[in-house]
Amino acid sequence: MHDTRNREIAVGIFVAIGLAALLMLSLQVSNISNFTGGEGYTLSARFDNIGGLKVKSPVRIGGVRIGRITDISYDEKIYEAVVTMRIQQQQNRIPDDTIANIYTAGLLGEQYIGLEPGGSETFLTNGDEFSETTSAIVLERLIGEAIFSKKNDP
Amino acid sequence: MKILDSFQRLGQNSERLFAHTGASSLFLLRILAGIPSLCGHMRLLLQQMYSVGVQTLTIISVSGLAVGMVLGLQMYNILVDISAENTLGHVVALSLVRELGPVLTGLLFAGRAGSALTAEIGLMKATDQLAGMEMMAVDPVKRVIVPRFVAGVISMPLLAAIFSAVGILGSYLVGVDLLGVDEGAFWSRMQAHVDLYGDVLNGVIKSLVFGILVAWIAVYEGYHAEATTEGVSQATTRTVVHSAFAILGMDFILTGLMFGD
Structure with missing residues (x-):
């Protein structure tokens, strides 16, 4: 026993x-x-170039993560990438003139969407789209431009 | 006639393969049908959990610690060259939770517990204990096989989780305490990149599948072992070898399904 x-x-x-x-x-x-999905609302943004952005990449305001990217698709009519993101429910005061930028964390880090809040009094709600975006910086193009501008200098 | 001979061999082999697949599937169905009968006999399950789970704990935790420490050391040496040693926690946690934890635990589990199951059941058969049970109108599948199978299926995910957790602690010991990776970066990078559903849960599902595979192969080989000393030893060997192949093959498929994109 x-x-x-x-x-x-x-x-x-x-x-x-x-x-x-x-x-x-x-x-x-x-x-x-962290935020893993579930409660929240959806916003979308169009970019000329999303660089290395991936599904599940973070969405940040002032460096604080407030959501994640849920879907990346391509609009073949206007040749632009459409990024859908899910924002935490309590972050419901994003002005509608907010600019969505694609940044890189560090030199070799992951890419994320950084939101720059505007001054508008109306806020984005479920299904809205950012009116202004800036695309990812492509390092090759930057280097190319630098070399080109050097050449044209007298 | 040489050609006909080789065709005959091919036919023989495929016939045997189909027969094995069919017999083992039918056997699995018999086991599954016998699971409800376990409810009244929790003591049998407990006994098997002890020999299958508890006694495998030592080798699992020691291997997990060793693998985690080695992984931490080697990854650090590579990452420090590109000054990315802060991602050590991320790299180690993902490789352990997604792949190494379930696969290595499965292989060790087949070697430690699967072989013991086959040998035990095979010897029961060789010494006519199973036949004796049938004489007493006790179903040996329900009495002997089902508790062992269920114990294996329950133990495997727990063991894999212990393996991964101990491994991460091992890499923490080496990386943070010994090599001086920043503690905050180690954990926060890990938390930022390891997903609960995508990584941890899929790892658990993987280990559950491996547990079913190993337990199934082990009890099948034991139950169908030739009732001789040599037959039992061959069946034990087959359990380990087939389990290893099944785990590695299945891991390939599951990884493709889970982490394919």
């Missing part, structure tokens, strides 16, 4: 450790504390 009890305790400890490991993976390792 004593043996069975010890064995049961051992199994109980094993299951508890396993569940604790799962809990650690989901709480400490993954982004459960």
Whole structure:
């Protein structure tokens, strides 16, 4: 009887450790504390060039993440990329003249959408589109322009 | 006539393959049908959880720690060259949670628990214990096979989670305490890039699938082992080899499905 009890305790400890490991993976390792979807509203923006932007890339205001990109598609009529993003529900005071920029975190880091709030009193709601955007900076084009302008100097 | 002979061999082999696939699928159905009967016999399941899960814990945690530490050390050496050592946590956590955790746990589990299951069931068969149960109108599948199968399926995701968690702690020890990666960057980069559903949950699903595969192969090989000493030893070997192939092949497919884009 004593043996069975010890064995049961051992199994109980094993299951508890396993569940604790799962809990650690989901709480400490993954982004459960961040916004993962669910509640929120959707905004979209059109860009000439989205560079290395990917689905799930963050959307930030002043460096603080307020949402994620949920979909990237291509509008073949006007040759522009359409980026759809989901913003946290409590961030519902984004002015409608906000500019959506594509920035890079660090020199080699991931790309994200940085929002520059405007001064308008009307706010964007579900399904709205940013009126003004600036595209991703393509490093090659920048270098190309620099070399070209050097050449034209006297 | 040489050509006909080789065709015959091919036919024989494919016939055997189909027979094995069919027999093992039917066996799996029998096991699944027997699972409800387990409800009244939780003690049987507990016993098997002990020998399948608890006794595998040591090798899983030691291997997890070793793999995590080595991964942390080697990745650091590469990342520090491009001064990206802050992404160490991100790299280690993703590779452990997505791939190394489930796959290595599956391989170790097949070696430690799967082989023991096959040998045990095979010996029961060789010593006519299974036949004895049938004589007493006890269904050996329900009594012997089902608890072992279910214990394997439950233990595997838990073991894989422990492997990944211990591995991440190991890389934390080496990376942060020994090599001086910034602690905040280590965890925050990890949290920013590891997705709960996309990565952690898919890793758990992967390990669950591997658990089903290993437990299935182990009990099938044991139950259908030739009832001799040699037959049992061959069945044990087959369990480990087939499990390894099944895990690696299945991992390829699952990775393609889960992380394909």
